Amino acid sequence: MQLSEQEQIRREKLQTLRKLGIEPYPADLYPINAYTADIQQDCAELEPKQSVETGKYSEVNLAGRLMSLRVQGKASFADIQDSKGRIQLYINRDEVCPQEDKTLYNEVFKKLLDIGDFIGVKGFVFRTGMGELTLHVKEFILLSKSLKPLPLPKTDKDGNIYDAFTDPEQRYRQRYVDLVVNPHVKDAFVKRTKLMNTMREYLNEKGYLEVETPILQPLYGGAAARPFKTHHNTLDMTLYLRIANELYLKRLIVGGFEGVYEFSKDFRNEGMSRFHNPEFTQIELYVAYKDYEWMMNLVEEMVEKIAINLHGTTEVKVGEHIINFQRPWKRFTMFEAIEHFTQIDISEMDEAQLRETCQKLNVKIDESMGKGKLIDEIFGEHCEAKLIQPTFITDYPVEMSPLAKKHRSKEGLVERFEAICNGKEICNSFSELNDPIDQRERFQEQLELGKRGDDEAMVLDEDFLRALEYGMPPTAGLGIGIDRLSMIMTNQPSIQDVLFFPQMRPEKKPTLAQEADYVKIGVRAELVPILQKLGYATIEALQSEENINKLFNDVCGTRKKMKLNDVKNPTKEEVEAWLSND
């Protein structure tokens, strides 16, 4: 691998440090007694030019990454960044080097440290004449040397950011760098975890059990989606990565648990977009003896609580909108919503009339779509995006909800709701179908849809039906997309901003030849850097060079250019030998 000039310089510094008897990667632990953010908070009242003389902040031990270095002769300023924030350091030559020998300051600090290095510092807190809260350093130690330069955004006093590290590809591929140089990125992830913790606490308090169910499933089910397929060697059988855990959690309700939930990584083999990652997280919750009306109240309460825990208020800014999660949320039946946005009442229509309506409304349809799918398309096309404030949509057509219980009073519908927020579904819930005979028929209808060409139709799960036949109590079920909800709660426009490591195409690695590969065809090891410099990164590239004279001249010229005076030029016969293929 060709190193950039800056990377080479840092490697040389590494050697110089070792020569000075300083280990750049020491093994000992480093004791810490304070964090930058706490100092900023606790010493906010300190006046300019005043120091903390007693207590914790008169003897601070901090550790973190060096993020800025402003050398000013015998004194220097630097910024250190730890897990909680940043603080300025003041380093005076004669204080860190009280003896004659000033190497530690002049050489180690000024020349051998780089931005990105981890250091530990000891000192006291004071405020400079310029008003900056600062740690006056008495001692420092290198904890870990950084060999690659960080992309370094700068912020001026008005808060304008320059040279920000913004390229999405690099940010997602090298999230570690993104997190170091873009502090707000960290914030979104902290909020995401807080969101999940809020849910967990809320559900635990109600006495529901957090459980784990299989990710590798012999039959995938519980949702309409294409799965990932894998293979188990010993059993010699196909397994699927789960697309949902619904059917397993319901088996647990059959088994006698009153409430179970799982934060479940699910996998769907479909397109990617800023709303879709192949693996994503859902929470699913099932509670016995409840119905979907009850579940709606739970969702409202839980999500309102999340907003308050994360933001201290029910109002959350999302893009252009302020979304208010305060209870109660608006409720629409699906037919009401469609009528509200299109002025068309479709509640009494048959399939043919629905097709006609779709055409009138410019909704794209195809032959495989049944009645339920048609209604869903109209809703998706004309209603969903317009629902910004959290809204419950209730009572879905039975055809698109094969696991939901038939509506207690409305023919052709099921007891199901979704919560829509910022134009996107954030949860899906229903009174669970617990009539095993009805459930079998619904699976069979799915098989029919599959035959009509719907490649996301569900498969029939005999074991699940057997479980239902033993009896499942009336149950309310819920699924909430954690990633989607996190996007809203942290005001991020893309799912990749709430996933640490979003799925990406593999980085293309040019298959660079190793030194040994060059040596194998007769190149002296000391000449390898020259060939790499010339751009012959692979043996093939080298051997496909037809002009021996040119190669010979280039090598000799480059040797001179790189000032490799100790390296002997190859003879022309030598060069010729590299290119002969044997």
Place this chain on the structure above:
RNA sequence: GAUUUCGUAGCUCAGCUGGUAGAGCAAUACACUUUUAAUGUAUGGGUCCUGGGUUCGAACCCCAGCGAAAUCACCA
């Protein structure tokens, strides 16, 4: 999967009509004891994404490929 846009130094980006590759930050050297986007002076740093083509000459025009983003389709 389709369309559009983008790919130039470690980072952010200029680069005119095709004519020797540029800036700021970062790096290196020197100066500087409270600076803060520190400053001043000097220096080094490039597979212009890859491969073809057109041309006397390509970062620039054409074709193909790779990667990314946005929009759309499928989906949560």
